[in-house]
Amino acid sequence: QQTTKLRVSTIPIIDTAPLQIARAKGFFAQEGLEVDTTPTAGGAAGLPALAAGQVQIAFSNIISIVLGAKQNLGFQIVAAGSGTGGEPPDLAGLIAKKDAKLKTGKDFEGKRVAVNTRNNIIWLYAREWVRATGGDPDKVTYLEVPFPQMIDAVRGDRVDAAFVVEPFLSAGLSADNMTLVGWPYNTVRKYIPVGQYATTKGYLEQNPVVIEKFVRAYNKGVDWANANKGSEEWSKIISEYTKLPPEKIKTLNLPPFEKTVDPAGVDAVVDLMRKNNMLEGAFDSKALLYRTATQPPR
């Protein structure tokens, strides 16, 4: 059987664990796929590379995919990546200094919150959390701070709170005088999609079988990840590509990985985007999901 080469743009974070597992455990090879993962910083170059045809599949967050699809770049979500489960902990949380006494969105009015980029998912959910907990999101200042610097920023009073992802979340919480204020993802909505694997319509039309194979193998990785989370081998694989020390990986609290994307969740995100002026005009969120994303291939 001939192997098909597939280039996938990823981000070296915990969210892409199933993909790396599927690669490490040979699930792709079993499907006759040779997957080459290309990390891109923060995923910024992932979707442009996808649109340019330099990679066939890209891991990216839902907002970017929606925005790209809106600009007729033909993105299609083929597999679920990361998201939130039915209850905390999430992969990201809102933290602040203990003595700042920040509890609800109301308390945040007039305060500064660190987000990694404005007009994107972290920012969106930070705003929605403020709204959901009784505050006015427009009365909060959002400052862009790279994730690794968020703890410094909070500690140095450059910001009042930060919406930070793992592993910085755990590290922040383990420092003294830091506390978790809330889980914005879960507070806003359960089971929301965060990261997905996308390809382009053009590639899909030509290679539907390849995509099915990819998703099938990827889903095996999801199963393995959910079953073996916390094991030695799990730590080893994760450490291999994130360079996180294995002992730190064990302490991370993770939601389960999903195999499908909830269309209602996507709808909800699109609604939130509209509400926050990120999207104008009609957008058919159903058309964004390829069938493999809602019905895992057998």
Place this chain on the structure above:
Amino acid sequence: MQLAPAEVDALQAAEPRAPYLRLQGIRKNFGAGDSQTLAIDGVDLDVREGEFLAVIGPSGCGKSTLLQIAAGLAAPSEGVVSFEGNAVLAPPPGIVYLFQQYGKSLFPWRTVIDNVAFAIEHRPGMNRERAHAESRRYLQMVGLGDSERKYPWQLSGGMQQRVTIARALAAQPRVLLLDEPFSSVDALTRLELHALVLELWQQQRFTAVLVTHDVDEAVFLADRVAVLSRRPSQVVEVVETELPRPRDNIATRELPRFIELRHHLLSQLLRREA
């Protein structure tokens, strides 16, 4: 120095030749508008093939400018330069100009010998060794054989000036335009350089135009001496020296004709105020 060439020379100096290097109606203006400087105001001058012409004139009258125009290095504002019947619009092959600013005209990144070699190294059939050998020969002629590996800034003013002389001679031009080439050397060196230039001039039969402030030098070396006026300069007069060749440092300078010419030219120069 044999007699034969000298006799030929004396003959040549006497009989006018076909136009060789010809300056016609040269005017030169610097700057524009209010700050215009008219440096040269209509100069006609024929340089004959093989002659030694000296040009004298007050400081700032436009001698350097005129020579640069003749060399094709500067364009006249009006007038025409022609060399062997062709209009000179760029430096024509065969004419070399020796800059008055000797310090500036040496390349600081080249050693003395490489500065001299610059004149010839690009010629067809030249290689580094031959260019160096040739350059060394000329450096020795100007008394700088032992300084060839120094850089220009390691030389005294007079030594730098001699390097430029060696460089110009090494090029073996058909017309050599010398702009105050001996201004910074002592009496003896100057005499030696006079002898050297005359000897090469007679051997290689090139045409020489010399700008100088030294009337003695002009008369001693030249077949003809042209006198320029103050700025805006014009040709006041051109005098045939009519002195026999080969010239001798003592005998020639004692000739009545020499003394007469010297007196005449000096008074020309000194009179201009009145």
Place this chain on the structure above:
Amino acid sequence: MQLAPAEVDALQAAEPRAPYLRLQGIRKNFGAGDSQTLAIDGVDLDVREGEFLAVIGPSGCGKSTLLQIAAGLAAPSEGVVSFEGNAVLAPPPGIVYLFQQYGKSLFPWRTVIDNVAFAIEHRPGMNRERAHAESRRYLQMVGLGDSERKYPWQLSGGMQQRVTIARALAAQPRVLLLDEPFSSVDALTRLELHALVLELWQQQRFTAVLVTHDVDEAVFLADRVAVLSRRPSQVVEVVETELPRPRDNIATRELPRFIELRHHLLSQLLRREA
């Protein structure tokens, strides 16, 4: 020019004075190791207060180097310079050196008048207008009154040289060290500059040391003439000119003493080969 100062001068020239600017056992080596050049090999020279001393010597012998050492601009490899009894380790106030490389010693970013003003603008009590007025005066003296707003590269060689003369004179130094200051000017301008320098020298009573290649010039201007040997240079002889002042361009040059001195010094210079 009155008689009185001239008489005083003649007296002063005859009677030796206290050490004023003194060079003792000066040696100067350039470079290191194999490529060493010994330029000056033990020169002793006393410059008397108020005198006019000329220095002559072959090209490259170390005249400029010696003057720069006397000016405190270069350090001797051996020996001591003292001025009014104090060792000279840096340019002492009151001594000004006029560079042989006139082209290089002008600031290309300054106009002619600003170049001259450079000599005085930093003095206490000076402002721009006064410095300019003063500079203008000296520019007019050297015949460049109409070029004050030009930049150096817009001047001819001789004009540039005159700017440096104006600048050095404007500084009104107590000791003026002149390094071939008249090499690029024509005969008439040169005579005018001679007269100018002598006049100021007598008015302002400064001490002058002049390096020149022109023996006539040396004898005509100086009280004493020092002759240097070839490199490594030493003082061959110092001659008192013993010519009366004020000096006159025609009368002085016809004095038997002048002719004798001229002959003597020239033969000194020309003999060195033998």
Place this chain on the structure above:
Amino acid sequence: MAAEGRVRSQRVWGFVLIAALLVLWEVSARTWVSSNNWPPISRIVVAGAQALAAGELPQVFGSSLWRMLAGYAAGAGLGVLVGVLMGRFRLVNAALDTLVELVRPIPIPAIVPPLILLLGIDATMKIFIVAFASFFPVLVNTIAGVRSVDRVSLDVARTFHVSPARTLWRVVLPASMPFIMVGLRTSLALALIVTVIAEMIAGSEGIGYYLMTMQYAMRSGEMYAAILLLALMGYLLNLCMLGVERRVLHWFQRGS
């Protein structure tokens, strides 16, 4: 030459200063600055030594170095070439000047998408980015250098009938070397910087990727070790350039 020796001996004080700053760093990290992003030097050294011993850092630096050199050679070489032509020939200057000045202020991050489209996400794109960044300082300096060449020098070449091409090579180029060399040195550091940045965009190779991963893995010891090593590499590369410069420009720097 003597001045150069003097500078070299004074450089000791430079290293003393650096040592003092590093001690200050150590002390600050141990006492009043407490952040994972500010580890003490001692920890950085240990982490660096381990990474070096494991062969991780040498591999990372090696892969960056060749990309950098390739991009630098292309960009700087072109910079000198175009600079000489633009500085010397009015027409070339007129034709390219506007374009150059319009393109120069464009930041690379802004044009990442089209770059990916045209050049992919691998070595070609990164080398192009490095070349792009190295190009301008060399170009600007070269043009300025060529324009400041003394007219007399050019006229000397003309009067000896040296061909225009040879004049460029033998007169204009050496005379503008003080400017060109300094442009080359500016670009060398810039090339290093941009290599790292380009490696942060995409791919899993080189210093940039290493810095990024280590930062996201909260291993600031390794991150700073790589940064210090980067500084050292830059220092050494600059030293090489200075060596070249001393040979080429001995005539220029005698003022110091």
Place this chain on the structure above:
Amino acid sequence: MSATAFSRRRPERYLGLATVLALVLALEGCVRSGSVNAAIVPPPSVVIAKLGGILTGGDFAQPLAETLYLLFASYAIGCALAVGLGLLMGRYAFVHGLFEPLVEFLRPLPKPALLPPLILFLGLGDAMKMTAVALGVFFPVLINTVQGVRGTDPVLLDVARTFGHKPTAAVFKVVLPSALPLILAGMRVSLGLGLVLVIVAEMMAGTGGIGFLVIDMQRSFRSADMYAWIVILAVLGYGLNALFVRLERRLIHWSLSSTD
């Protein structure tokens, strides 16, 4: 001079525009013919339309002002410090020895790599951005200044000494003007670099200015709008450079005189 130079320069100026125009037209052709993905590289005509919208809409003033403020402040700081230190380093062997190693260690460090300590010590505001940009501006000017100072002709320095100018005065009257052609070349390099760095800083800090707009539009794949802003940026750079050239002509006309 001006009259002839002008008439000679006229057609040349059109030549530069013609080059740019030709490239733009070629690009338009490429995109329209489909050989380049129009979603990533929009046709110039579309970009120009967007540009028209931005310019007539008037919302360009605010980000432009922010960017310019940041640029001028950091550029001025960076250049002033660099020329100052450069003069000292070029003049005094001790200062040179003291700072050269540090400078050469810091110079090749990428600003993103310095971001952790910069944010740690300077926070997120203008201070941090200005430091980052000023640092980038600083180095080219510094090494050009050092080079220029070292190239000062010793004769000119000796002229200052013999006329009794103090060493400090000589630095300002002799060394500085003589080094000016090199210093200005460095400042011109830094001007372009500074603009790039300001944009990148705004991209990373995300508080405003053209940089933030550009990256924000890039992230939302609005490439036509993004390129419209890049065109504004390019023209801004061109304009700044044109101003700089004027300044240069005034300051070092004596050095450029040889190329008339």
